[in-house]
Amino acid sequence: MLLRRVYKQHRWLASHVKFLSTQKSSIDIKVDNDGIAILNLQRPPVNSFSMDFLKELSKSLDFVENNKITAMILTSAFPRVFSAGLDINEVYKPDAVRFKEFWTTLQEVWMKLFGARFITAAAINGQSPAGGCLMAMSCEYRVMIKGTFTIGMNETSLGLIAPTWFMELVKNTINVRDAEYAFTTSRMFTPEEALKVRLIDEIAADKDDAIAKCKRFIKKFDEITPSARINTKMKLRGPAIKKLQNTRQEDTEEIYQLVIHPDTQKVAIFQLYSSPVSANPAIITGYDPMEVCIENCAQCKKMLGAWFEGQLCAESCIKYRGKMIPDCENYASISPFLNKL
Numbered sequence: 001m002l003l004r005r006v007y008k009q010h011r012w013l014a015s016h017v018k019f020l021s022t023q024k025s026s027i028d029i030k031v032d033n034d035g036i037a038i039l040n041l042q043r044p045p046v047n048s049f050s051m052d053f054l055k056e057l058s059k060s061l062d063f064v065e066n067n068k069i070t071a072m073i074l075t076s077a078f079p080r081v082f083s084a085g086l087d088i089n090e091v092y093k094p095d096a097v098r099f100k101e102f103w104t105t106l107q108e109v110w111m112k113l114f115g116a117r118f119i120t121a122a123a124i125n126g127q128s129p130a131g132g133c134l135m136a137m138s139c140e141y142r143v144m145i146k147g148t149f150t151i152g153m154n155e156t157s158l159g160l161i162a163p164t165w166f167m168e169l170v171k172n173t174i175n176v177r178d179a180e181y182a183f184t185t186s187r188m189f190t191p192e193e194a195l196k197v198r199l200i201d202e203i204a205a206d207k208d209d210a211i212a213k214c215k216r217f218i219k220k221f222d223e224i225t226p227s228a229r230i231n232t233k234m235k236l237r238g239p240a241i242k243k244l245q246n247t248r249q250e251d252t253e254e255i256y257q258l259v260i261h262p263d264t265q266k267v268a269i270f271q272l273y274s275s276p277v278s279a280n281p282a283i284i285t286g287y288d289p290m291e292v293c294i295e296n297c298a299q300c301k302k303m304l305g306a307w308f309e310g311q312l313c314a315e316s317c318i319k320y321r322g323k324m325i326p327d328c329e330n331y332a333s334i335s336p337f338l339n340k341l
C-alpha cells in the first residue's frame with residue numbers, strides 16, 4: 001500500500017518535472033521510480049555559478065526537499081566538465097551590491113546542499129575545479145569518472161582564498177596535511193589521486209556507471225532507519241552550518257575585499273579573455289596598457305592554441321605593468337611565450 005503510494009507520487013513527480021524541464025532551465029530534474037532525483041546541470045558552456053544559476057540550484061534543492069524525494073544525484077549534462085566553479089563574470093569588476101547578493105546566495109545554496117535532509121551524491125563526469133569541487137564535496141558520496149579530468153582546489157592560482165567553510169569541509173574529508181598542501185599549491189587531482197586521499201569515494205567507467213554507483217550507495221540506506229540517518233547527518237554537519245550562519249556578513253565582506261584586490265582582478269581578466277573579446281565591452285573602453293597586454297595574450301592564445309603559453313604571457317604583463325605588449329603577428333614580441341610542444 002505504502003509502496004504503491006510512493007510509486008504513484010514518483011510518477012506524478014516525473015511528469016511534473018518533465019513540464020518544468022521544458023521551461024528552458026539550466027538544471028534538468030528527473031525523478032526515477034526509486035524516488036531518486038537526478039539533477040543534470042546544463043548551463044553552457046561549463047556550469048559555472050552565476051547568480052541566476054545559483055538561484056535555480058536553490059529552487060531545485062527546494063523541489064527535492066518539498067516533494068519528499070529520498071535522494072538526489074548531482075551530475076553534468078556536458079561530456080567534459082562537471083562544473084567550473086564561480087562564474088568569472090561575477091568576479092570581474094564586481095558591483096559591490098550585486099557581488100554581496102551573489103555571495104549571500106552562494107552561502108545559502110551551500111547550506112541547503114550541505115545540510116540537505118535527503119541523501120546526496122555527486123556523479124562527477126568531468127573537470128571539477130574550485131567551486132565545482134566544493135559542490136561535489138558537499139554531497140555525502142562522490143563518484144568520479146576515469147579519464148583526463150581533474151578535481152581540486154585551485155583558488156590560490158587565481159589569487160583567491162577559498163572560504164573558511166570550504167577549507168573546513170576539505171579538512172574534515174581528507175587529512176589535514178593533504179588539505180593544506182592541496183589548497184596552498186592549487187593542486188588538481190586525477191581521479192586516482194583523488195581516490196587515494198579520499199577526496200572522492202569511487203571511480204567509474206563512464207557517467208552511467210557513476211550514476212549506478214551513486215545509486216548503490218543510496219540503496220545502503222534501505223537498511224537504515226531514516227530518522228537515525230538524518231539525525232546523525234545533522235549532528236555531524238550542523239555545527240559547520242551554524243558557524244557560517246553566525247559569520248555570514250564577515251565571510252561576504254572578506255571575500256569581497258579579496259575579489260576586488262588588483263591581483264585577483266588581473267587573474268580574472270585573463271580568465272575572461274579565453275572568451276571572445278567583444279563579450280567584454282568594459283575592457284575595451286578606456287586604455288589601460290596592462291589590460292590591453294593581457295587582452296592580447298588571450299588573443300594570441302586563441303590564435304596559437306597549445307603553442308602559446310598564455311599564462312606566462314599574462315604574468316609578464318603583470319610583471320612589466322603592460323610596458324611590452326605582445327603582437328600575435330610579430331614573432332619577436334611573442335617568442336618568449338612560444339613553446340616547442
Ligand SMILES: CCCCCCCC/C=C\CC(=O)SCCNC(=O)CCNC(=O)[C@H](O)C(C)(C)COP(=O)(O)OP(=O)(O)OC[C@H]1O[C@@H](n2cnc3c(N)ncnc32)[C@H](O)[C@@H]1OP(=O)(O)O
Pocket residue numbers: 045046048049080081083084085086087088089106109110113127129130131132134135138154155158160162163166271272274275276
Ligand atoms: C553549492 C555550490 C557552492 C559553490 C561554492 C563556491 C565557493 C567558492 C570557491 C571557489 C572559487 C571559484 O570557484 S573561482 C572559479 C575557478 N574556476 C576556474 O578556475 C575554472 C577555469 N576554467 C577552466 O579551468 C576550464 O575552462 C575548464 C577545466 C573548466 C574546462 O576546460 P575546457 O578546455 O573544456 O574549456 P575552456 O577552457 O575552453 O572553456 C570553455 C568556455 O567556458 C568558459 N569558462 C571556463 N571557466 C569559466 C568560469 N569559471 N566562468 C565563466 N566562464 C568560464 C571559457 O571562457 C570558455 O568560453 P568561450 O567558449 O566563450 O571561449
